Amino acid sequence: MWQRHDVGRRVHVRTLFDENRNEHDRAEQLNEMLSRATVTLAMPQGRPFLTISAPSAATLIERVSTASAVSLASAVARYGFSRLRVCAADPCRDAFIDTSKKGARRFCGNRCASRWHVATFRQRKKKDNHAK
Ligand SMILES: [Zn+2]
Structure with missing residues (x-):
């Protein structure tokens, strides 16, 4: 069930697409979202595999928010903030x-x-x- 703070997180992600905001503010926001992620190097079948995920105690919306932040950060690193559009x-x-x-x-x-x-x-x- 969606709760009030979940809607706030949705709006929070949306502001990353606001082309009127400067890139430094958006990068800071994205870094704050990424700071909740857990980065782990796993070795399934002896092969290194990097995983980035929400903490195990995270709610579903926190997991979605973390996954969104990781995906958006990857996109920004590749294409730049100017490619996040409405x-x-x-x-x-x-x-x-x-x-x-x-x-x-x-x-x-x-x-x-x-x-x-x-x-x-x-x-x-x-x-x-x-x-x-
Ligand atoms: Zn459309």
Whole structure:
């Protein structure tokens, strides 16, 4: 069952995608989230294997939060904070990581991109009709 502090954690993760915040603040926030993670070197079948996880006593939401922090930190290390984005198609506000080659994605997926382009086309057409 979700509790009030769980919703706070969700909002906390969301703020990492806020492009108006500076990168140092976001890095500090991410490091604070990562500080709860436990890093272990396991040797299954004699082969070294790095695991990063939440402490064993962590709640489900803490485990999800830790997993999110580890994944986001990996993405930021590879692509930079500028690739953490929020979908530009109204009313969608989904967060996504732009892993494209050009790094110019504005939408969370094809459905939102298509909806935005159709809406923009219709607005332009309506404007043109009023201008005549
Ligand atoms: Zn979207």
